[in-house]
Amino acid sequence: MPAIALSERPLLNADPAVFARDFDKNCFTFTHGLSGNPLFSTDRLLALARRRARDPDDVYYDAGEIRVDQRWDQTPPCDLPVDELLRRIETAGAWIILRHVQNDPEYAGLVDACMDEIVALSGRDLSQVMKVRDAIIFINSPNRISTYHIDRECSWLYQIQGRKTISIFEPADRDVLPEREIEKFWAVDHNAATYRPQYQSRATVTELLPGHGVHIPVGAPHWVRNGPEVSVSLNINFHYLDAITADVYRANYWLRRLGLNPTPPRVSAFKDAIKRSVYGTVNRTILQPARAARRAIRAMKPPARKT
Numbered sequence: 001m002p003a004i005a006l007s008e009r010p011l012l013n014a015d016p017a018v019f020a021r022d023f024d025k026n027c028f029t030f031t032h033g034l035s036g037n038p039l040f041s042t043d044r045l046l047a048l049a050r051r052r053a054r055d056p057d058d059v060y061y062d063a064g065e066i067r068v069d070q071r072w073d074q075t076p077p078c079d080l081p082v083d084e085l086l087r088r089i090e091t092a093g094a095w096i097i098l099r100h101v102q103n104d105p106e107y108a109g110l111v112d113a114c115m116d117e118i119v120a121l122s123g124r125d126l127s128q129v130m131k132v133r134d135a136i137i138f139i140n141s142p143n144r145i146s147t148y149h150i151d152r153e154c155s156w157l158y159q160i161q162g163r164k165t166i167s168i169f170e171p172a173d174r175d176v177l178p179e180r181e182i183e184k185f186w187a188v189d190h191n192a193a194t195y196r197p198q199y200q201s202r203a204t205v206t207e208l209l210p211g212h213g214v215h216i217p218v219g220a221p222h223w224v225r226n227g228p229e230v231s232v233s234l235n236i237n238f239h240y241l242d243a244i245t246a247d248v249y250r251a252n253y254w255l256r257r258l259g260l261n262p263t264p265p266r267v268s269a270f271k272d273a274i275k276r277s278v279y280g281t282v283n284r285t286i287l288q289p290a291r292a293a294r295r296a297i298r299a300m301k302p303p304a305r306k307t
């Protein structure tokens with residue numbers, strides 16, 4: 001696999017033809033040079049977890065037996081502080097997510113370097129379509145499953161420590177992922193994608209070892225089984241502007257609720273433009289104020305859990 005000389009020692013090595021061809025369309029593997037980086041030592045991750053935990057939105061964790069088809073809102077809660085859970089990670093059955101790592105001064109430089117490489121490798125002007133550049137660190141207990149789901153992010157998963165097996169499905173396979181599940185995902189339910197075991201054979205199954213990585217396109221369903229060791233992964237990702245397709249899916253969700261059979265995004269530029277415009281107005285004048293009111297009400301209640 002030829003390396004791309006973006007710097008003296010590239011962080012990500014991939015076949016440039018595959019990178020350009022499959023970017024945000026199909027999953028593909030790559031190799032990287034982050035596994036020995038001291039930022040991912042146990043002590044540094046523990047310190048990072050404590051810093052991220054200052055804001056509950058920057059940390060998520062749970063612990064317990066998880067099925068591949070389990071909803072995230074049905075996972076067993078964990079009342080331990082995140083640093084205590086991290087100390088027990090070998091046996092806790094835990095899944096820890098440290099979010100928005102790019103906002104931590106110690107990690108910002110690495111995240112930026114990774115994303116800059118990805119942008120250069122893409123050969124596209126992503127500045128016109130990006131809403132957010134983001135980074136997440138996943139820390140998983142041995143043999144822990146991460147449930148089947150789709151993401152908003154266009155992401156690159158760098159396996160740093162331990163190993164995991166990831167099943168990734170094609171985002172365009174409507175047997176695996178029906179149109180209405182995508183609409184529901186963007187509109188109201190992050191867990192809308194439903195695992196169908198009869199289609200497991202359609203997944204690309206990849207074992208990620210330290211130094212390996214995989215690209216996950218937006219909306220590509222996937223689930224993960226951790227290997228027999230503690231796993232640490234870095235996810236470098238970006239979100240597209242909502243106006244590109246998310247708002248069209250949201251408009252289609254509400255049109256379907258009205259009994260219509262809406263045209264999927266990218267079939268008709270004219271219909272997409274109308275939906276973006278109408279949804280944008282409804283969102284600004286009705287949905288956003290309603291969400292703000294709900295958040296204000298929730299803020300007045302004591303938190304149900306520590307995540």
Ligand SMILES: [Fe+2]
Pocket residue numbers: 149150151222
């Ligand atoms: Fe994911």
